[in-house]
Amino acid sequence: MDESCVLTYLREGGQPLEEQLLTELHHYRRKSQRLERLNSLHSALAGVTGLAAMVDALSLWLSNHVVHDLLAFQHENNGRKHYCCSAHGPQRRLLLSVAARGLHRHWEERRETWREDGYCASGWRFGLAGGWGRLVVLRPEGWAEDFEPEVLEQAAPVIAESLHRALEYEELLHQSRRDALTGLENRRSFEERIDSLVEQARRHSHAMTLVAMDLDHFKKVNDLLGHAAGDEALRRVATVLRRQVRGCDLLARTGGDEFLLVLVETDLVAAQHLASRILRAVASLDICAGSARLGLSIGLCQWAPDLSRTAWLERADEILYQAKAAGRGCMLSEDRRQRAEDRSMIVDEPGMLAEAGCC
Numbered sequence: 001m002d003e004s005c006v007l008t009y010l011r012e013g014g015q016p017l018e019e020q021l022l023t024e025l026h027h028y029r030r031k032s033q034r035l036e037r038l039n040s041l042h043s044a045l046a047g048v049t050g051l052a053a054m055v056d057a058l059s060l061w062l063s064n065h066v067v068h069d070l071l072a073f074q075h076e077n078n079g080r081k082h083y084c085c086s087a088h089g090p091q092r093r094l095l096l097s098v099a100a101r102g103l104h105r106h107w108e109e110r111r112e113t114w115r116e117d118g119y120c121a122s123g124w125r126f127g128l129a130g131g132w133g134r135l136v137v138l139r140p141e142g143w144a145e146d147f148e149p150e151v152l153e154q155a156a157p158v159i160a161e162s163l164h165r166a167l168e169y170e171e172l173l174h175q176s177r178r179d180a181l182t183g184l185e186n187r188r189s190f191e192e193r194i195d196s197l198v199e200q201a202r203r204h205s206h207a208m209t210l211v212a213m214d215l216d217h218f219k220k221v222n223d224l225l226g227h228a229a230g231d232e233a234l235r236r237v238a239t240v241l242r243r244q245v246r247g248c249d250l251l252a253r254t255g256g257d258e259f260l261l262v263l264v265e266t267d268l269v270a271a272q273h274l275a276s277r278i279l280r281a282v283a284s285l286d287i288c289a290g291s292a293r294l295g296l297s298i299g300l301c302q303w304a305p306d307l308s309r310t311a312w313l314e315r316a317d318e319i320l321y322q323a324k325a326a327g328r329g330c331m332l333s334e335d336r337r338q339r340a341e342d343r344s345m346i347v348d349e350p351g352m353l354a355e356a357g358c359c
Contacts, residue, residue, distance in 0.1 A: 034154055037065060041155050045162040050173075052082045054166040058159060059084040062137070065151050069119070070138040072099040073163065077131030080167060095119070095138055102136045111153070115141060124152055126160045133163055179253040181231055182238035190252035190260060197250060197262055198309050208264055209271035210312060212299040212320040213241075213278070215257035216328040217292035224289040233287050233294055240281045244274060260316075268302040268333055275300060275331045283329070295329035302334060 044061040048054050051073070059071040069091075074081035081103070085095050094117060102114070102121050112123040124135045137152070152159070177189035185193075201208040215237065222230035234257070241259060245251050250262040263271050275298045287294035299320030303312055315334065323332035 038158060041158050049169045051080055051166045051170055054162055055082040056084050068137050068139045070095045070099055072103060072136045074103045074134050075131060099136050099138060103134050126156055128164050182235055182253050184238050185252040187254045190254060193250055194309055197264060201303055202305060206265045207267040208303040209266050209268055210301050210316040211261035211275060212316040213259040214297050214320055216295035216297055218257040220289040220292045221294055236285055237282055244278050271300050272333055297324040297328050298331040299323050300333035
């Protein structure tokens with residue numbers, strides 16, 4: 001074979017040189033595209049904190065490579081999840097329903113595909129600190145043939161690391177907003193949330209009542225029984241309070257033995273009924289230090305549109321300490337304070353409220 005034939009037909013396994021070169025060029029082109037996608041993914045997720053923002057950023061990045069209507073993530077162990085959906089109305093509700101079923105279905109493999117209600121679903125399961133995560137992508141069935149599974153397959157390590165970072169960030173943020181002893185929200189969290197609650201009440205003309213609470217004889221519990229007993233008393237009181245309130249209410253431990261409770265869409269009368277139940281529940285703990293029994297004093301103040309947040313908190317605090325001065329173990333509310341003809345306090349005690357049919 002002459003030189004021109006050698007140059008033209010160099011073979012490796014019978015493949016001409018031109019075909020070898022084209023194959024290698026195609027290989028390097030795909031490798032370059034993969035690296036470019038991964039670099040863009042790193043850039044898209046690098047500065048993102050929080051699970052919702054991370055899933056949203058991932059969906060935005062994915063939209064440049066894979067057409068999809070919904071991207072959903074759920075942690076199998078702690079239940080944390082977020083859905084990013086581009087649809088609206090009935091279609092959105094359908095997509096969310098399909099995604100929810102997909103996240104909870106039994107998966108045989110690390111990667112699953114299925115079809116449901118006109119959508120093609122692709123799911124990935126990958127390890128995260130503390131368990132496993134699931135990622136589901138939904139798109140119309142008509143687009144299924146264009147789906148590139150290798151996009152998410154190749155990106156899976158970056159996605160897993162980024163989601164792990166987001167979950168860790170949220171856990172640290174959650175801990176920073178919680179009282180370490182009782183698990184209730186702390187002063188910082190209360191301050192962060194109170195303004196939005198006031199604004200919602202103002203916008204929708206909803207009633208809202210602030211319940212300021214302070215433990216009675218807590219110092220004696222600490223002094224006579226020890227700080228460990230005092231800590232346990234606080235935990236038991238926190239459990240009682242948590243059981244009395246709704247998920248939409250804001251309950252926080254704001255000081256050593258001080259608690260604040262914001263009752264949304266609740267007027268003063270309804271708040272008085274709840275406060276009476278709280279008084280009885282705390283008394284039923286039967287925590288005694290010598291002759292003193294741990295109790296609770298409560299001050300109630302309903303929010304009014306002309307009240308600033310600061311003035312509202314100050315007024316509730318003032319009513320609380322007037323309740324403590326009136327004898328402890330009782331509840332004093334703003335309307336009764338205003339109706340008093342002199343500085344003597346008109347108070348509600350659990351027994352009095354029960355006899356009056358208020359509980």
